[in-house]
Amino acid sequence: MGVVEKIKEIEEEMARTQKNKATEYHLGLLKAKLARYRAQLLEPTTKSGPAGTGFDVQKSGDARVALIGFPSVGKSTLLSKTTHTASEAAAYEFTTLTAIPGVIEYKGARIQLLDLPGIVEGASQGRGRGRQVVSTAKTADLILIMLDATKSEEQRRLLEFELDAVGIRLNKTKPDIVFKKRTTGGITFNTTVKLTRTDEKTIRTILAGYKLHNCDVMIREDITTDEFIDVLIGTRKYIPCLYVYNKIDSISLELMDKLGRQPNTVVISCEMDLNLTYLIDRIWDDLRLVKIYTKKRGDHPDLSDPICLRKGATIEDVCNGIHRSLAPNFRYGLVWCGKSSKFSPHAQKVSLAHQVQDEDVVSSAFHGFHKMRFLTYNTLKSLPSDW
Numbered sequence: 269m270g271v272v273e274k275i276k277e278i279e280e281e282m283a284r285t286q287k288n289k290a291t292e293y294h295l296g297l298l299k300a301k302l303a304r305y306r307a308q309l310l311e312p313t314t315k316s317g318p319a320g321t322g323f324d325v326q327k328s329g330d331a332r333v334a335l336i337g338f339p340s341v342g343k344s345t346l347l348s349k350t351t352h353t354a355s356e357a358a359a360y361e362f363t364t365l366t367a368i369p370g371v372i373e374y375k376g377a378r379i380q381l382l383d384l385p386g387i388v389e390g391a392s393q394g395r396g397r398g399r400q401v402v403s404t405a406k407t408a409d410l411i412l413i414m415l416d417a418t419k420s421e422e423q424r425r426l427l428e429f430e431l432d433a434v435g436i437r438l439n440k441t442k443p444d445i446v447f448k449k450r451t452t453g454g455i456t457f458n459t460t461v462k463l464t465r466t467d468e469k470t471i472r473t474i475l476a477g478y479k480l481h482n483c484d485v486m487i488r489e490d491i492t493t494d495e496f497i498d499v500l501i502g503t504r505k506y507i508p509c510l511y512v513y514n515k516i517d518s519i520s521l522e523l524m525d526k527l528g529r530q531p532n533t534v535v536i537s538c539e540m541d542l543n544l545t546y547l548i549d550r551i552w553d554d555l556r557l558v559k560i561y562t563k564k565r566g567d568h569p570d571l572s573d574p575i576c577l578r579k580g581a582t583i584e585d586v587c588n589g590i591h592r593s594l595a596p597n598f599r600y601g602l603v604w605c606g607k608s609s610k611f612s613p614h615a616q617k618v619s620l621a622h623q624v625q626d627e628d629v630v631s632s633a634f635h636g637f638h639k640m641r642f643l644t645y646n647t648l649k650s651l652p653s654d655w
């Protein structure tokens with residue numbers, strides 16, 4: 269009998285078995301068995317892609333959020349609650365076997381939420397399909413580490429370890445190091461701060477270990493040795509992360525309070541609909557999205573369909589958000605910045621590199637492709653009435 273048939277058999281037996289005190293233990297055993305078989309379905313087969321590549325789900329919308337957690341913490345329940353996509357949720361582990369995308373629509377943004385199979389300890393080492401799951405997390409703009417509030421605190425550390433092992437650095441910014449390889453000239457080493465957690469000798473030893481004999485190193489932050497190696501390797505991903513404790517309906521108020529006070533943490537209950545709106549608001553904030561309204565000359569701004577971009581986005585990104593043919597033909601732009609020039613709101617020429625701000629209104633005038641102009645307004649209120 270194949271694994272699929274065995275799973276079916278157990279599921280049928282579970283459906284037949286009445287739930288009561290006497291059958292509780294037996295049902296527990298069945299659940300464990302079911303989870304074991306379903307985990308087997310997740311084992312990489314010879315047909316699946318090379319280890320270490322993620323699930324092949326097209327990125328869509330303005331940002332991607334990945335759900336990472338142990339089995340049965342409620343990832344699929346969250347997806348079904350916050351998007352129009354239904355992902356099967358059940359009381360046994362490894363219910364979800366692949367990546368399932370849904371879309372959260374919030375404040376004009378379309379945020380792709382990716383439900384993923386549960387991972388187990390050792391996932392980064394290739395246990396089950398875990399490596400594929402953690403690799404998919406690498407493609408996210410924000411990671412939600414989902415935890416079961418009724419389970420031990422150990423979960424949090426274990427998940428962090430698995431993500432760290434595939435090169436994901438959570439809630440960290442890339443260390444401020446300038447590193448340039450050269451072909452000759454030896455090693456030049458400079459720092460702008462006092463190093464207290466590593467030293468020049470260690471760094472030179474590491475460089476020698478990587479056979480880097482000619483390079484410039486400029487360190488502008490009190491980094492650790494590990495952080496230096498991260499920059500040297502260069503493939504690290506620095507991704508913001510939100511810890512989400514689910515099932516707070518099943519814990520004491522004291523514990524809920526304690527969990528919720530940790531940094532970057534939100535406590536929720538999918539089942540009881542507790543705090544879900546707040547969670548989505550936090551996702552929006554942590555993604556650092558900005559919302560840009562477009563406006564045609566002579567028309568009112570189009571408030572129904574803003575362009576959402578990440579904080580730090582430029583006029584060029586706005587162009588690309590409208591059509592890819594725009595940026596290459598760009599000559600100059602005009603910006604009306606209500607905030608930065610409060611007392612003399614003059615329109616100023618800006619380049620493609622100009623950074624837009626949340627709630628900017630961007631107006632593009634097309635006098636043929638070569639005379640296009642962009643006007644951005646800092647707030648809707650600062651729009652002149654004669655436009």
Ligand SMILES: Nc1nc2c(ncn2[C@@H]2O[C@H](COP(=O)(O)OP(=O)(O)OP(=O)(O)O)[C@@H](O)[C@H]2O)c(=O)[nH]1
Binds near residue numbers: 344361
């Ligand atoms: N008490 C309680 N149970 C919940 C809550 N959210 C989900 N559950 C239950 O937890 C179980 C697992 O939920 P799933 O959504 O399948 O969990 P998952 O993380 O997707 O699980 P896998 O796909 O197997 O990794 C189901 O029985 C849900 O009904 C909650 O807020 N409170």
Ligand SMILES: [K+]
Binds near residue numbers: 341363
């Ligand atoms: K489950």
Ligand SMILES: [Mg+2]
Binds near residue numbers: 356357363364384385
């Ligand atoms: Mg699931």
